[in-house]
Amino acid sequence: MTTTTPTTQRLYSLDALRGFDMFWIMGAEAVIHSLATATKSPIFEAAAQQLTHPDWHGFTLYDTIFPLFLFLAGVATPYSVGRDLENGKSRRELLLRVIRRGLILVLLGIIYNNGLVLKPLAEIRFPSVLGRIGLAYMFANIIYLYTKQMGQIIWFVGLLIGYWLLLTFCSAPGFPAGDLSMEGNFASYLDRLIVPGHLYKDIHDPEGLISCIPAIGTALLGIYCGNLLKYGTQSGQRKALQLAIMGVVSLILAQTWNLVFPINKNLWTSSFVLQAGGVSLLLLALFYYIIDVLGYRRWAFFFAVIGMNSILIYLSDNFIDWYFTAEALFKWLMQLFSEPYAAVILALMVLLVKWGFLYFMYLKKVFLRV
Numbered sequence: 001m002t003t004t005t006p007t008t009q010r011l012y013s014l015d016a017l018r019g020f021d022m023f024w025i026m027g028a029e030a031v032i033h034s035l036a037t038a039t040k041s042p043i044f045e046a047a048a049q050q051l052t053h054p055d056w057h058g059f060t061l062y063d064t065i066f067p068l069f070l071f072l073a074g075v076a077t078p079y080s081v082g083r084d085l086e087n088g089k090s091r092r093e094l095l096l097r098v099i100r101r102g103l104i105l106v107l108l109g110i111i112y113n114n115g116l117v118l119k120p121l122a123e124i125r126f127p128s129v130l131g132r133i134g135l136a137y138m139f140a141n142i143i144y145l146y147t148k149q150m151g152q153i154i155w156f157v158g159l160l161i162g163y164w165l166l167l168t169f170c171s172a173p174g175f176p177a178g179d180l181s182m183e184g185n186f187a188s189y190l191d192r193l194i195v196p197g198h199l200y201k202d203i204h205d206p207e208g209l210i211s212c213i214p215a216i217g218t219a220l221l222g223i224y225c226g227n228l229l230k231y232g233t234q235s236g237q238r239k240a241l242q243l244a245i246m247g248v249v250s251l252i253l254a255q256t257w258n259l260v261f262p263i264n265k266n267l268w269t270s271s272f273v274l275q276a277g278g279v280s281l282l283l284l285a286l287f288y289y290i291i292d293v294l295g296y297r298r299w300a301f302f303f304a305v306i307g308m309n310s311i312l313i314y315l316s317d318n319f320i321d322w323y324f325t326a327e328a329l330f331k332w333l334m335q336l337f338s339e340p341y342a343a344v345i346l347a348l349m350v351l352l353v354k355w356g357f358l359y360f361m362y363l364k365k366v367f368l369r370v
Contacts, residue, residue: 011229012291012292012300013284014072015304015308016287016303017303018069018303018307019302019306020307021065021069023303025314027322027351032048032051034343034344034347038343054265057263059272059275063276064276064279066265067273068279068280069133069310070219071276073222074137074223074225075222076222076226077144078227078230079226082226082230091146095142098141098142101134101137102141103134103138105370106134108130109127109128109131109133110131112129112314113125115318123198125198125199126196127191127209128207132215136212136215141219144220149224149227155217156217156220159213159220163213163269164261166186168261173189180262180264182201182203182266186210187210190209191204191205191210211268214270214273215268215273218276218277221277221281225243225246228242236288236289236292236293239293240288240289247277247281248278248282251278251279254271254272254274254278255275257274308358308362308367309358309361312358313354315368316357322350325353327346327349333345333349
């Protein structure tokens with residue numbers, strides 16, 4: 001009989017990959033866009049295109065950022081909730097903690113959208129990125145607490161197929177069944193009926209309530225990988241290889257499903273879950289292999305500093321004028337360059353100032369935990 005010994009050490013690659021994910025939305029994508037404008041280089045223009053969301057159907061690498069963060073929250077579950085279960089905490093206690101964390105993220109998302117300003121109900125946007133993460137994380141962790149791994153796999157498959165069938169056989173009134181336009185899809189129609197306040201695009205919200213259903217699958221996919229990394233008895237090399245193979249298979253399934261159920265981040269379609277999940281799996285395999293298996297960690301410190309305070313830097317944009325700060329500190333440097341390269345320098349300095357702030361928080365051991 002083989003005894004499975006869980007890996008208790010925190011995955012350094014998890015913080016590094018989370019930081020790599022946040023790196024792009026905290027300023028790196030602005031650097032690429034400004035370089036594309038300044039240089040007109042086909043390379044930077046192609047990179048900038050990959051850092052722009054499609055209008056509706058389709059997929060770019062920029063579409064991976066949001067689901068990757070949710071996926072990594074799932075990967076962390078066996079190392080947090082799972083560890084506490086092993087240490088004797090009751091499921092009820094952990095259930096309450098998971099629900100509390102999910103609802104706090106929903107509240108932070110509402111604050112991020114609307115600021116600390118009282119508004120009429122009709123003017124408040126309730127759906128949000130943090131709200132999507134909070135709800136999907138919460139339900140995925142509840143499933144984790146009360147099911148074995150096979151049950152989690154069944155939930156994952158059931159959520160994706162169920163959502164596909166829902167959008168395939170239903171639509172908004174006046175539209176044919178299976179209509180996936182912004183006006184006609186059934187998920188946006190239900191959001192218009194049940195979500196209070198206003199939606200991001202009036203008739204549709206990319207972080208709507210109904211599309212949280214397949215997003216739970218994104219978190220469950222991360223939980224499966226977290227279980228593999230923590231409890232798997234195979235070597236680190238084989239774990240990384242298994243993650244990579246899963247990533248390739250996920251991408252093939254996504255492209256196949258895309259033929260009948262288009263990849264669409266706005267609707268978080270089931271094919272999108274597999275497409276973004278495939279890229280997330282490949283990135284996790286790469287970071288885990290280089291950092292935790294081969295032991296090359298020093299290069300990843302830059303990203304780990306970001307990953308340890310990812311929610312803080314995400315929320316900070318609504319309360320700190322980073323461009324004003326960067327320009328005040330480095331206007332002299334910008335003056336050494338003519339436009340449009342001065343804009344490139346400003347984007348770089350904003351990124352530098354944000355990282356410097358996070359590094360200061362890291363040195364002081366100040367981390368925003370939810």
